[in-house]
Amino acid sequence: MNLISGDAFREHFQPGVRAFHLELKDAYHVDSEAEPLRKWQAGEYDDHAWRRPWQGFLRERTDAGCVIQRVRVVTVPHSTYTRWLLAIAGDNVAAGEDIRYLPRHLAVDVDFPVEDCWLFDDDQLVLSVFPGDGRKGAFASETDPGLISRYRVARDLVWDRAIPHAEYVRSEYMQPV
Template sequence: MDSITYEELTDLINSFQRQALHLEMRDSYGTAAELLHLAKWEAGEPDDTDWLQPWFDRVRAATEAGKVIRRARIVSEPVSDYQKWVLKDSHLFVEAGEDIRWIPRSRVSTVALPGNDFWLFDDQVVIFLIFAGSGSIVGRQKVTDPTIVELCRHAFDAAWELSIPDGEYKPD
């Protein structure tokens, strides 16, 4: 496995040809870009989604070019405050062109899943996202080994089969 930078991940997101799959398995994240906005929401303060516009633009450009971006979120229930915050705006990601699904963790008890969240690009490249316990990202690992690619594809497909479309997911 090769370590890659954020910029290299961004290059892959910008250059995939057919499909980008993203499997998220954590109940909360602490990425630098999100912390301020999450804190505002937790304090009951208004916040806008302007900071997400570059992502929405990227997704729109990709999907308008016929590319597919799918995101599967495996979550514990009741959902964490972080996931409540994400859920309130997830429709904006869908409107931009992402296909987002939610999977209650209890549904994937018998599904073999990798140890880390990942992106899978064009069924050729896997990027594992390595997080600290606090939720901050501490690394990214690039893998092109066909066996690992296939493992991740099967894991994503199995989770997707058990998923609930974003607009239909109503956590307790």
């Protein structure tokens, strides 16, 4: 595992590339999300300016021909953090990202690796590494063929059974806030 910079990470999003993001945790504690999450919980207004750089990047890359996909494996009933992500994910979808949700109980047959990841096409793996407190994540490239294969198998098992965001928010898995 080799830690890489944010710039090196973004270089993977090239035209024609399938960028697949697998998220396995029910909550993250990223410092930059603390205040927006607090505002959402309190019913306060948030202009989402903190998200615009990423959404601009998504739009730019998808317009250039990069396919950006994400599956969030979630526990039902949802954590507060998952409910918040569900509430704000539409902006990423509008920017070109295909976000899907897979209730954890529907994925018991999947041998998930430990870390979240980005899998670019079938052979470039970047792990999303979070320390124990989850406050600050990092990116690490991984070249182990066995681990890459394991993530590829997980991706192929979850993608088709995961539910697109627009359908998921209307599904039986949603509970009142």
